[in-house]
Amino acid sequence: MDSATDSLKNVAASGIAAGRFQRLMTSPWLLILVVALSFFWQLGAVPLYDLDEGAFTEATREMLTSGDYITPHKDGEPRYDKPVLIYWLQAASAELFGFDEFALRLPSAIAATLWIAGLWFFVRRCLDARTATVAGLAMALSLQVSLIAKAAVADAVLNLFIALAFFEIYRYFLDPDPKTNRGFVLRAYLWMGLGFLTKGPVAVFFPLVVSFLFFLSEMGHPNGGLRRWLRAVFSPLGWLVFLAVAVPWYLAIYLDDGDGFFRSFFLQHNLGRFDSAMQGHSGFPGYYLVMLPIILLPFSGWFLSLLKDLRNAWSDPLDRFLWIWFLVVLLFFSFSGTQLPHYLLYGCTPLFILMARYRERLTNRWLAFVPPMLLFALMVALPWLLEAFVYVAARFDITLKAHQVAMIGSGRFALDFQYGVAVLAGLVALLLLWGWSRPALWARLVLAGAIQTLVVFGVLVPRVFDVMQVPVKEAGLVAKTLDMPTVVYRTSMPSFSVYRDAVTPSRTPEAGDLVFLRVDKLDRLARDLPGLNQTLVYRRGPVALVMMEAIQ
Template sequence: MSRQHWLLFALALFCGYWLNSWAVPLFDLDEGAFSEATREMFARGNFLMTYLDGEPRYDKPILIYWLQAASVALLGWSEFALRLPSMIAASLWAWAVYRFTREVGGGSHEKGLFAAGSLALSLIPGLIGHAATADALLNLLLALSLLDLWRWIEHPRRLVLLRVYLWIGLGLLTKGPVAVALPVMVMLPFAALYGRWREGLKAAFFVPGWLLALAVFLPWAVLLTLRDGGEFFRHFLLDHNVSRYSDTMESHGGHLWYYAAFLPLIVLPFSAWLVPALASAKRWKSEPLTGYLLVWFGGVFLLFSTSATQLPHYLLYGCTPLFVLFGLHHEAITRRWLALLPAAIFLVLLLALPSLLPLFPPPEHRLYERGLVALIQATVTPGYYLACGGALLLLLVTAFRPGLPAWQATLRAGLAVAIAAWGGVLPLLANGQQWPVKLAGLKAKELGLPAVAYRIHMPSFSVYREAETPHRTPVSGELAFTRVDRLEDLQTEVARPLVVEYQAGGIVLVRVE
């Protein structure tokens, strides 16, 4: 790659995954839950199993917690340290996509750059790259396993297949069965379509690979089972895998069309490249790689479109092949205005957002939402307009720069979107939703009184309070962390005077007399 392309790649990684990661509080629910579980590992001296506010946490296996623990042990407790494993994993994910696309693209650095840059600068990959959760790590490991699986299909080498199983073993430690299910779900239909059963069976029954994967996963699993009698795996497998597919969890239900509608937003501002990427399906017979990539994407798309629990980032398990296809077809779109249109619409909407919020106020009875929106409106700073306006200016300069290919222009548009999203919108959302929680937690720590969470689940409060926060009704002398729309019910239940110790937005911290 030229020096200019290296600079563009580095900027894409920084703006897409690292920008402002140090400046905003943890976001609930997920960041707060992962971070508090990591904090409680240190507090309990137990690094085999996780707890959340004193209760066993069965959501995920252990690897991301170990990585977060290592990060905070090295750097100290901060949002940046808790997010660092995700930022590194996301950056490695983009690097893996760059290398693979360059390899299969005839050694083209431009194809690799566009594939990796579009991954780093797309909206939802950027979101999980910023988040102190397991998602970036999982997507890295899924990508590594399936990209190496293709390398093995093309050039069967024992070392490459062993790598596939190493990634699977680490994936089991990160998320569990999906690390095995996804490669199987891709390899089976691919083998059927192209008559590659020999390769499929050899990969599936590669005993040294299974031994390696189990050597990675089993030591923790066995020690944990000896400690808790198998409770983790009973809850994890049934509640957080089988039930997540068959039953709606945490109010995240959806429809068959959910991911079709959401896909352009997931890859924004590279939405225009969905057309040539998906249109490449017409060449599947003559291009096995195209077929492999589309089977990968299509299998994930169909699986989660029929799931009872749907979240935008689930589709990311199948988006790595889309970004590879973006790179392979980076010159398919030549009309610059068409390529830049999604970014332009998005940035104009962001710039107008503070003016639009008063036009759509939450209903009168939604006190929490009204408080949150009011605080957002009250804390719009010149920095927001600087980030969004500067991003729009960058887009305009890009749009009118002569001789710039559409794919390079869109990478620059991606930088503009990332600057606006992570430099402008993220701090603004934090002002309304998360700063009140952080400040309430710090206030509770300062007061030094016992505290409970009353009908609210925002575990970052416990992170900042540096103590477990049981979920129950408070008694006299305790602090209650809750939402403003729960105060009336709280007053009825305790039947004692409540003293407000802190209140902002939709969050309130009260002391029961």
């Protein structure tokens, strides 16, 4: 009798513990802690990376220096790659907190936090608070979201506005009363206008196309149909809001620069990117099917668990809206000439909602844990993979460029004993979570996401940046101290100008110039300028500084 009583007590205690753990994993306080870890921890710990962060932040630096808040410039030349909002946000942050990596990345971290907040309130309204928290946890800890939240580029800001516009579209669908749904329409146009000011037409294209397909699919529903869609699309007040937000700067840059921005941005950086690969970023029709599991790490298996009931999703309006949102983005970029992983993020917000809503469908431990364990196994093997790469190159007489040899050598040193212990400990922790049978699989995957964040951003990223970007930063600081005429030679690393705190033109070097270049360009510099002596001022890893002097 006593034994049976003890067993019942143990079962009851176990149930209480499981309930407490479940409440913890769906607590908004946990979400706040995870956002702080994923978006703000290590925010300013590593140098800016090239090409993207260097280009954005150099344009911001020149904006602050020149006082020209209309036309962004990079190394003295107009930068027409993106509209102006991200530069304004970075400039405001730098004015408040000082011009450094933390301040330049802070707008992205804040935008990602607001993105999570927008998702949480939307899911709480459509489903429930616990599901909203789980969706936020999955999004905050996914690999690609945490990467752009820590990057001084426009992507987190753009994703915020795209997601907010979609949330307003679905709220409009839920409320058929024209007297009360006007606010949803106006806010959707506001978010599209701000997105248009961040990265252009993509912020309008996807909301329009997805909403059209969704309302078309709801022809038999009293809230759906093309009439309701057309009423919102041709809202005069909505377009007035959009134009009031977006047009003033576009008009100002036209008055300043003529049609240069419009030809470069709309024709080259939008139509051109879809028509052909830019800067070598080509792919293939299945590129995003391959990249999606990497983007969603460690939740790739969680996403795959949704596919078995995809047919049934069409019967639920919210599920249908979310799937159409994702599939339109996936299909559009699958046929784009330029393909980059972060493009797919425009359509990943609905996946986090679906994963949270159907979290109990994740029942296969292998499906859940194999993807993150493969990532950690790869990180554990990375030092040996570098050695294998060097061996293969030597065995098959593959000539490596000087900067590649330098980075491989630095990488061998950076991936030290402490690195090995840390990533191996992370892999062991994943194995323990895999074997811990009591909590739900989705909850264990959230813990795996926290481990992934700690190891990737606390161990791997600092070492990668020490190899690739610390030498660029040091070279910029050396050049700033020397205060000589400085040029860039056949090298595109704009963060050098950020750290040098000056425009660095790309032109033929002359006697008396300090030259920044990648080390594999040193021989060509000597061949191109045989009448000048080269004096090595700084060399580390992939880059060097050379002083050019006339031959006496």
